[in-house]
Amino acid sequence: xxxxxxxxxxxxxxxxxxxxxxxxxxxxxxxxxxxxxxxxxxxxxxxxxxxxxxxxxxxxxxxxxxxxxxxxxxxxxxxxxxxxxxxxxxxxxxxxxxxxxxxxxxxxxxxxxxxxxxxxxxxxxxxxxxxxxxxxxxxxxxxxxxxxxxxxxxxxxxxxxxxxxxxxxxxxxxxxxxxxxxxxxxxxxxxxxxxxxxxxxxxxxxxxxxxxxxxxxxxxxxxxxxxxxxxxxxxxxxxx
Amino acid sequence: xxxxxxxxxxxxxxxxxxxxxxxxxxxxxxxxxxxxxxxxxxxxxxxxxxxxxxxxxxxxxxxxxxxxxxxxxxxxxxxxxxxxxxxxxxxxxxxxxxxxxxxxxxxxxxxxxxxxxxxxxxxxxxxxxxxxxxxxxxxxxxxxxxxxxxxxxxxxxxxxxxxxxxxxxxxxxxxxxxxxxxxxxxxxxxxxxxxxxxxxxxxxxxxxxxxxxxxxxxxxxxxxxxxxxxxxxxxxxxxxxxxxxxxxxxxxxxxxxxxxxxxxxxxxxxxxxxxxxxxxxxxxxxxxxxxxxxxxxxxxxxxxxxxxxxxxxxxxxxxxxxxxxxxxxxxxxxxxxxxxxxxxxxxxxxxxxxxxxxxxxxxxxxxxxxxxxxxxxxxxxxxxxxxxxxxxxxxxxxxxxxxxxxxxxxxxxxxxxxxxxxxxxxxxxx
Numbered sequence: 001x002x003x004x005x006x007x008x009x010x011x012x013x014x015x016x017x018x019x020x021x022x023x024x025x026x027x028x029x030x031x032x033x034x035x036x037x038x039x040x041x042x043x044x045x046x047x048x049x050x051x052x053x054x055x056x057x058x059x060x061x062x063x064x065x066x067x068x069x070x071x072x073x074x075x076x077x078x079x080x081x082x083x084x085x086x087x088x089x090x091x092x093x094x095x096x097x098x099x100x101x102x103x104x105x106x107x108x109x110x111x112x113x114x115x116x117x118x119x120x121x122x123x124x125x126x127x128x129x130x131x132x133x134x135x136x137x138x139x140x141x142x143x144x145x146x147x148x149x150x151x152x153x154x155x156x157x158x159x160x161x162x163x164x165x166x167x168x169x170x171x172x173x174x175x176x177x178x179x180x181x182x183x184x185x186x187x188x189x190x191x192x193x194x195x196x197x198x199x200x201x202x203x204x205x206x207x208x209x210x211x212x213x214x215x216x217x218x219x220x221x222x223x224x225x226x227x228x229x230x231x232x233x234x235x236x237x238x239x240x
Numbered sequence: 241x242x243x244x245x246x247x248x249x250x251x252x253x254x255x256x257x258x259x260x261x262x263x264x265x266x267x268x269x270x271x272x273x274x275x276x277x278x279x280x281x282x283x284x285x286x287x288x289x290x291x292x293x294x295x296x297x298x299x300x301x302x303x304x305x306x307x308x309x310x311x312x313x314x315x316x317x318x319x320x321x322x323x324x325x326x327x328x329x330x331x332x333x334x335x336x337x338x339x340x341x342x343x344x345x346x347x348x349x350x351x352x353x354x355x356x357x358x359x360x361x362x363x364x365x366x367x368x369x370x371x372x373x374x375x376x377x378x379x380x381x382x383x384x385x386x387x388x389x390x391x392x393x394x395x396x397x398x399x400x401x402x403x404x405x406x407x408x409x410x411x412x413x414x415x416x417x418x419x420x421x422x423x424x425x426x427x428x429x430x431x432x433x434x435x436x437x438x439x440x441x442x443x444x445x446x447x448x449x450x451x452x453x454x455x456x457x458x459x460x461x462x463x464x465x466x467x468x469x470x471x472x473x474x475x476x477x478x479x480x481x482x483x484x485x486x487x488x489x490x491x492x493x494x495x496x497x498x499x500x501x502x503x504x505x506x507x508x509x510x511x512x513x514x515x516x517x518x519x520x521x522x523x524x525x526x527x528x529x530x531x532x533x534x535x536x537x538x539x540x541x542x543x544x545x546x547x548x549x550x551x552x553x554x555x556x557x558x559x560x561x562x563x564x565x566x567x568x569x570x571x572x573x574x575x576x577x578x579x580x581x582x583x584x585x586x587x588x589x590x591x592x593x594x595x596x597x598x599x600x601x602x603x604x605x606x607x608x609x610x611x612x613x614x615x616x617x618x619x620x621x622x623x624x625x626x627x628x629x630x631x632x633x634x635x636x637x638x639x640x641x642x643x644x645x646x647x648x649x650x651x652x653x654x655x656x657x658x659x660x661x662x663x664x665x666x667x668x669x670x
Contacts, residue, residue, distance in 0.1 A: 070556065074600075097554040097595030097606050101664070112512070149601040150651075150666065160619075167648050179618040181651035225619050 002132060003035035003055040004125075005044050007072065008088060009064045013111060014039065017058055017088065020121035030129050032056070041065060041072045048076065054083045056128045058109075058121065061089040070095075073103040084128040088117075143192060147184045154178065156196070160225055162189055162205040174227065200235035214239055242354055247285060247294075249361040251278050253368050254298050257327050258306075260372035262319040265310060273305045295410060299324055314395045321402035326372065328409045334364050394439045401432035459535025462542055466522050484508060521553045528596065529560035536570050537594070540577045544592055549584050554595040554606075561603060563667050564650060568643050573605065575636045576663050580609035583661060587612045603667045611661040618654050 004021055008014040018037045025032050035055065036047050041063055048055070057076055061069035073085045085105040089095075091112045099105035106128065109120040143159060145152045152173065160174040164186065171189065173180045190199055199205050206221055206229055213222040216239075219231040231239065255274050264270050277298075284297050299320060306316040338360055408429060484507055491500035522541065528534040544551050561569055577594070584592050587610040595606035624638035644650055649668040656662075 094552075095554045095556045095595075096552070097593060097608075098556045098597050101595065101604055101606060102556075102597045102599055148668065149599070165645065167645055170648065170651065174619055177615050177618065177656040179622075179652075179654040181653065183651070225617050226623075227619050 001053070002030075002032040002128075003048075003051060003053060004032055004058070005035055005047070005055055006037040006058045007039065007041055007044050007063065007069070008037075008058070008060040009039040009062070010060070011039075013060070013088070013117075016117060017121055020118040021058070021125065023118075024122045024125045028126065028129070030125070032125075032129070039063070039065075041067055044072070045075055045079070048079045054080050054132075056084045056086070056125065058086050058088055058124075061087055061093045061095075070098060070103060073105065077103060084124075084131070086124045145182070145184060145189065145192065147182055150182055152180055152182055154180075156194060156207075157209070159197075159207050160210045160223060161207060161227065161229060162186070163227075163229070164203040174225065198235070198238040200238060201230045201232045204229040204235075242358075244282065245358060246361065247282060248278060249358075249365060250294070251281055251298055253331075253361075253365050254302065254323060254327055256365055256369040257323040257372045258302060258319060260369070260376045261323045261326070262306060262316065263310070269309060270305075273309065274302075277301045277305055295324075299406075314399070317399045318395065318402065321399060321406055323372075324406050325402065325409060327368065328406070330368055330371070331364075334367065394436065394443070397432060397435050397439060401429065401436055404429045404432060456532050456535050459539045460531060463522075463525065463535055463538035466538065466542055470522060521551060524553045524555045527555040527558050529558060530566060530569075532566060532570055533561070533573065536574060537577070540574070540581065541594070544577075544581045544584070547581070547585060549581060549590045549592050551592045551594070554593065554597070557598050559596050559598055559603065561605075561667060563603075563670055564647060568646070572640055572643055572665070573607075575640045576605075576607045576665075579636055580607050580661070580663070583611055584609040587659075601668065605665040605667070606662070608660055608662045611656065611659050613656070614659055616656045616661070618656070621654075 004025070006014060006017050006021065008017060014037055018034065021034055021037075024030070025034070035051065036044055038044065044057075057073070059069040059072055059076075063069055063072065067075075069087060069089075073087070076083065076085065085099075085103055087099050087105055087108040088111055089108055091110055094108065094110065096108065099108055107120075107124050109117060109124070111117055141155055141157065143152070143154050143156055154173070154175055158176045158178070160176065163172045163174065164170070165172055165181065169183045169185060170181055171184055171186070173182070186199065186202070186205060190197070190205060193205065196208050197205050198208060200221060204221075206223070210224045211221055212224045214220075214231075215222070216231075216236065219233075219236070221229045221231060221239075223229065259270075280301060281294070281297055285294055288294075303316060303320045306320065307313055310316070342356075487503060487507075488500060491497075491503060522538065525534050525538055525541075528537065541551050541553065580592050584590050589610040591608075591610040593606070593608040595604065595608075597604040597606065622637045622641055624635060640652075644652055644665075649670055651666055653664040653666070654662070655664070
């Protein structure tokens, strides 16, 4: 059972969202229930502490109390890291990047578009519902590492290689359409990878699926994206 | 008698070089003064009959003449010293070349044949004049607007250095032994030279600082101008809004429901649309505490707007990035924004999003631009010299990489998805 929470200081807006939520849950016959709809953010936090579990949260950005919607979302995240947060905001307050990157919100609804609000609530609920239903399937094929407050999540099949950088403990992950720098060490990474990855050198871990050419004499691997990696003497053993 | 010819030609040599190396405002008076000097020097020469003293007298008398003419001590010192050095060096070179050409072995061989000597001296004077004129043209064309030249310290040390050089060359011409004196002169001369270089270095740093401050000022100016524009926009809208409210009150007092609904449909909804398009974006920059960063971003955003890009700025809290060197921060954000703007312009949607966020343990700088490719080879993008925009480009991202590698608390994530190019920089406390 997934709990739905609404926090909105304007009574009409609150009722509107509440109605949209209840209607959708009933029509789509979802395994969710409206736990609390209030203008008091602390009541929501208390309720989460009491009930636990994961939930879907519709939060107004400007709550006109001591904490605003974003701060509330941060506190909710501490309690429910995998819940879905959806902000209800005016056009002027829209901070898409803050929503997404600071609080990892799912989406936002613009209340200025009066007639669209109900529809948007429904869309978000549907998306959340689908995500909850299908989660847990694809974890196996994904590389996951959590270091220094940064979480890296990427499918194995998309990773091209890992390379150490001159800066201590900094590692660059090269992938299809993505490049991430993070802090870790090669050993920890190696342990998380599967057999298609080889540690060909102290500074390189390579996904064999992306190897274009191997030059054993020069001890270099040429990858499909134009990169080249060194091979150590020990690394030669791992290369077919 | 002919000695006087030699004398005059020698002095003339110096005059010719000096003429080209100094700013002479009143040519007539200079010539009059020069003639006076020549007469004066000839008389002195009569008394002392020494070439050694001759040089010194020539130097002093012309220095005095120039100061008398334009009152500027420093500059004239420099000119006189430079001229003398130039003269001495050219004299040496010319002398040896002439010997070679004539096939003579000693100066005396020329010295003894008066007409040869006269001709040689005349040619020497002409060559001196022409070459110093060329040098002068070259310098004035390439600009002597260096502020360093106006610096008092610099001039002082430059003169000392010049004098030392002068004395050094002068005495080395007239003596044949190398001794302690020469070594000491050499060391002191080098010291002076190093001091000069140091002065030039600090001066150029100061110049750079001034230029940067000016740029900052310009950026802030642009920012305030835009703020004023936004403010005026808002005033207009508020005015219209008050009018609309007042009208609505009118309908309500009359209890005219139909009229009110009609008024609402026709006026208020359209008006709301106008309100929505109000520009709140730029005001968010007020959350950036650092002036130079604020100005830099402001100016880039404004330019992006003018080029037709839809910019949205997301800076929700007061933010100050103290973990990195401010110059590096500005350079990095500058590079990222320039790239984003150029890329967005090539797309149809032309969107650019900039976010400065504070997370629990780090700060994020996010720049997202619309992008015409769905997939990109990111490794290649960061290579020096690689560019999707033609030749002689492609240094931006590789420079960015270099700057970032200086820091161990800063890292970069680059993603291409859904036709958007995202650059996310995460900065942690040191």
